[in-house]
Amino acid sequence: MALRNPAAEEDPAAARASEPRPSPLEAERSVLRRRQSVRSVLVGAASTALLGGLLVTVLVGSPGWERVRETFFDAEVARTALPAVLDGLWLNLRLLLFCALGALALGLVVAVMRTLRGPVFFPLRALASSYTYGFRGAPLIIVLYLLTFGVPGLRLENTPSVLVLGGIALVVTYGAYIAEVFRAGIESVHPSQIAASRSLGLTYPQTMRWVVLPQAVRRVSPPLLNDMVALQKDVGLISLAGPIDAIRAAQIATAQSYNFTPYIVAGVLFVLMAIPLVAVTDWVTVRAARRQSAEGAR
Amino acid sequence: MSELERLARLEGDDLPVLRLRGVRKEFRGNTVLDGLDLDVPEHGVVVLIGASGSGKSTLLRCANLLEPISDGSIHLDGEHITDPRVDADRVRRRIGMVFQSFNLFPHMSVLDNISLAPRRVHRRERREVEQRALELLERVGLADKAREYPDRLSGGQQQRVAIVRALVNDPRLLLLDEVTSALDPELVGEVLSLVRDLREEGMTMLLATHEMGFARQVADTVCFLEGGRILEQGPPEQVLGEPEQPRTRQFLQRIIEAGRL
Ligand SMILES: Nc1ncnc2c1ncn2[C@@H]1O[C@H](COP(=O)(O)OP(=O)(O)OP(=O)(O)O)[C@@H](O)[C@H]1O
Ligand SMILES: [Mg+2]
Numbered sequence: 001m002a003l004r005n006p007a008a009e010e011d012p013a014a015a016r017a018s019e020p021r022p023s024p025l026e027a028e029r030s031v032l033r034r035r036q037s038v039r040s041v042l043v044g045a046a047s048t049a050l051l052g053g054l055l056v057t058v059l060v061g062s063p064g065w066e067r068v069r070e071t072f073f074d075a076e077v078a079r080t081a082l083p084a085v086l087d088g089l090w091l092n093l094r095l096l097l098f099c100a101l102g103a104l105a106l107g108l109v110v111a112v113m114r115t116l117r118g119p120v121f122f123p124l125r126a127l128a129s130s131y132t133y134g135f136r137g138a139p140l141i142i143v144l145y146l147l148t149f150g151v152p153g154l155r156l157e158n159t160p161s162v163l164v165l166g167g168i169a170l171v172v173t174y175g176a177y178i179a180e181v182f183r184a185g186i187e188s189v190h191p192s193q194i195a196a197s198r199s200l201g202l203t204y205p206q207t208m209r210w211v212v213l214p215q216a217v218r219r220v221s222p223p224l225l226n227d228m229v230a231l232q233k234d235v236g237l238i239s240l241a242g243p244i245d246a247i248r249a250a251q252i253a254t255a256q257s258y259n260f261t262p263y264i265v266a267g268v269l270f271v272l273m274a275i276p277l278v279a280v281t282d283w284v285t286v287r288a289a290r291r292q293s294a295e296g297a298r
Numbered sequence: 299m300s301e302l303e304r305l306a307r308l309e310g311d312d313l314p315v316l317r318l319r320g321v322r323k324e325f326r327g328n329t330v331l332d333g334l335d336l337d338v339p340e341h342g343v344v345v346l347i348g349a350s351g352s353g354k355s356t357l358l359r360c361a362n363l364l365e366p367i368s369d370g371s372i373h374l375d376g377e378h379i380t381d382p383r384v385d386a387d388r389v390r391r392r393i394g395m396v397f398q399s400f401n402l403f404p405h406m407s408v409l410d411n412i413s414l415a416p417r418r419v420h421r422r423e424r425r426e427v428e429q430r431a432l433e434l435l436e437r438v439g440l441a442d443k444a445r446e447y448p449d450r451l452s453g454g455q456q457q458r459v460a461i462v463r464a465l466v467n468d469p470r471l472l473l474l475d476e477v478t479s480a481l482d483p484e485l486v487g488e489v490l491s492l493v494r495d496l497r498e499e500g501m502t503m504l505l506a507t508h509e510m511g512f513a514r515q516v517a518d519t520v521c522f523l524e525g526g527r528i529l530e531q532g533p534p535e536q537v538l539g540e541p542e543q544p545r546t547r548q549f550l551q552r553i554i555e556a557g558r559l
Contacts, residue, residue: 196401199362200415201391201467210418214405 074261081253081262088249089269095167095235095245100228102171107178112208114179115186128179135176140234144169148241166238174231181223185216225281229274236270246270308376314339315471315502316361321370322526323356330356332526333370338471341500345513345534348523349549354506355398357523358473361504362395375470391419394464398476400456402448402463408435409444412463420467427466434462438492454485458492465496472496474505478512490515510553514538522546 022030059065113121113128135143147169148162160168189212197207217224239248246266253262308317316338323331330353338344346354359365361372363379363386372380379389402411412431416422435441438458440451448456457477464472474493478486490512496503497516507513513520513534520537522530522545530543541547 192397192399192401193403195359195364196395196397196403197414198364198387199390199393199395200463201387201419202415203387206418210414211403215403218405 070259072260072264074259077253077257077259077261078265080257081250081265084249084253085246085262085266085269088244088246089266089273091243091245092232092235093273095163095170095238096232099167099170099174099235100231102167103174103178103227103231104224106171106175107180107182108213110175110179111182111186112213114183115208132176132179135173136180138173140169140173140237141240143173144237144241162241163238163243166241166243170231170235170238174227174234177227178224181220181227182216185220186212188219189215222281222285225277225284229277229281232274232277233270302378302381305371305373305378306381307378308373310376312339313373313376315342315375316504317373318357318361319371319373321357321360321372322368323353323360323365324368329526331360331367334527336521336528338502338504339518341502342518343497343503343505343516344519344521345517346504346506346521346523347508347510347513347537347549352523353526354523355475358395358475358504358506361471362393362473363389364395387419391415391467392470393473394467394469394471395473396457396460396464396475396477398479400448400453400460400480402456402460404448407445407447408440408451408459411448411459412466415463415467431462431466434466435459438462439488452485453481454488457481457485457489461489461492461496470502472501472503472505474503474507476506476508478507478509508553510538510550522549524549 110128110131113124114132116125144166147165151165152159152162159165193211193215194207197211198204202210236245236247239245239251244252246269247263250262250266254260314337316336318334318336321331321334321336322329334357336344336357346357348354356365360367367380370380371378374389374392377389378384379386402408403414406414409428409431412434413424413427416427416430417424432441432444435444438461440455440458440462443451443455443459448459451459457480461474461477477493478489481489486509490509493503493505493512494516503516505516517534519531520534521528522537522541522543524545530537530541530546537546538550541550
C-alpha cells in the first residue's frame with residue numbers, strides 16, 4: 001500500500017490545487033454521467049407534457065366545459081370585480097401582519113411560561129397550560145363568533161371594533177398552536193446545553209435568551225411559517241363577522257354578476273400573496289440548515 | 299448560633315479553594331454520594347477515579363451547584379455556597395466546567411461561544427472580550443478557527459474550545475469531567491497537554507477521568523470513589539502504585555485488564 005500524505009487529505013483546498021488531470025477512466029465516466037442526466041431531463045419533460053396535455057383534453061373536451069368556463073373564468077367579470085377584491089385583500093394583509101406578530105409573541109410567551117419550574121411559577125404554568133389546552137381544541141369560528149358577537153353584546157363602554165375583536169380571536173387561537181410549536185422546539189434543545197450555559201454563570205432567563213430560544217426557533221421555523229400560511233387563509237374567516245375582506249368582496253361581486261369568477265380572482269390573489277411567505281419559509285429552512293451544517297459555515 | 303450561621307464563612311490561612319464536608323446526594327432514594335469529604339487546595343489538582351456510576355460526574359455537578367445536594371456543605375474560598383440564600387449564578391461564575399461531550403453551542407461561532415459569558419454575564423466590552431478570546435485560542439493553537447462553527451471542528455478541537463470557554467472568565471476552580479472520553483485516541487493527547495499546561499500555570503482543578511496514565515501525570519492527589527465516599531486518597535504514586543484498599547486494587551486490576559493504564 002502506498003504511503004499517503006495526511007496533510008493533503010486534511011486540507012481540501014490544498015488537495016484541489018494539486019489535483020491531477022482526470023484519468024481516461026474518470027473522463028469516460030463523466031461523459032457517461034452527462035449523457036445519463038440529459039436523458040433523464042428529456043424523459044421528465046416528455047412525461048410532464050403528456051400528463052398536462054391529457055388533463056387539458058379531458059377538461060376542455062368535457063360536455064360541461066363551456067358552462068364552467070363562462071361561470072368561473074369570465075375575463076370581463078374578473079376585471080370588474082378586481083378593484084373591490086383587491087381592496088378586501090388589503091384588509092387581509094394588514095390583519096395578517098398584526099395577527100401574525102400577535103400570535104407569535106403570545107405563543108412565545110406562553111411556551112416559555114410552560115417551561116418554568118418550581119412552585120413559585122405554578123400559577124403562571126397552570127395558566128399557560130390551560131390556555132393551550134383550551135384554545136388548541138376550540139374551533140376558530142366559535143371563538144370568532146363569541147368575541148365579535150358576544151363581546152359587543154355586553155354593551156360595555158369602549159368596546160373595540162369588530163375588526164379588532166376578530167383579530168383577537170385569531171391571535172388567541174393561533175397563539176395556542178404556535179405556543180405548542182415553540183414548546184416542542186424548546187424541549188428539543190438538549191439539557192446538556194442548559195447545563196453548559198448555567199455552568200458559565202448565565203441565569204435562567206439569559207440561558208433561554210441566548211442558548212435555548214435561538215436553537216429552538218431555528219429548529220421550528222419551518223412549521224412556524226407553515227402556521228403563518230394557514231393563518232393567512234384563516235384571516236378570511238373574519239368576513240363572517242362583517243368586515244369586507246377579499247373573500248367577502250368576491251362573494252358580493254358574485255351575487256351581483258351571477259358568476260363565480262370573482263372567487264377565482266380572490267383565490268388567485270391569495271395564492272400570489274402566499275408565494276412570498278412560502279418562499280421565505282424555504283429560504284429560512286435552507287439557511288438554518290446551512291448555518292449549522294459543514295457545507296455553509298464560513 | 300445556628301449551624302448555617304456557623305458555616306456561613308470559614309476563616310483560616312490554609313483554606314482550600316473547594317471544601318466538601320459530609321456531602322450526600324440522593325436521586326429518588328438512590329444514594330450516590332454518601333457523606334463525602336474532599337478538599338481541593340489552591341493550585342492543587344485533584345483527580346477523581348472510580349467505576350462507572352460511582353458518582354464522579356454527580357460530585358462535579360454538585361460542586362458547581364448544577365445539582366442540589368441532599369445534605370452536607372460545600373465551601374468555595376471559605377464561602378458556604380450550599381446556603382439556600384446564596385445566589386447560585388454568582389457562584390457558578392467563579393467556577394469553570396468542561397463536560398465530557400463538550401456541549402459547545404452549535405448555533406454560535408467559536409468566538410461567540412467563548413465570548414457569550416464575558417459579554418452577557420460580566421458585561422464586558424465586545425472588543426476587549428474578543429481580543430482575550432483570540433489570545434486564548436492562539437495559545438491552544440486554534441486562532442484560525444475563531445469564526446468556524448463547532449461542527450466543523452474535530453472532537454479534540456471542540457474540547458479545547460470548551461476549555462477556553464471555561465477559562466475566559468478567569469475561574470477560581472476548573473471542573474473537568476472526563477474531558478477525553480468522547481475523543482478518538484489520537485486526539486486525546488492535544489487535550490491532555492492543554493490540561494498539563496494549565497497545571498503548570500497553577501490552575502486549581504478537580505477532574506474525573508478514566509485515564510490512569512493521565513491521572514498519574516497531572517494529579518497532586520488521586521481520590522478513589524466507591525460507594526458514595528472517597529475510599530482512598532493520596533499522591534498518585536501511592537494510590538495508583540501501591541493502593542492500600544483491596545477495592546482500589548481490584549478497580550485498578552480491572553482497568554489494567556481493559557488495557558487503560
Ligand atoms: N439526574 C439523575 N437522576 C437519577 N439518577 C442519576 C442522575 N444522574 C446520575 N444518576 C445516578 O447516579 C449514579 C452516579 O452517576 P454519575 O454520572 O455521577 O457516575 P460517574 O462516576 O460519572 O460514571 P461514569 O464514569 O460512567 O461517567 C448513577 O447510578 C446514575 O444512575
Ligand atoms: Mg461521569
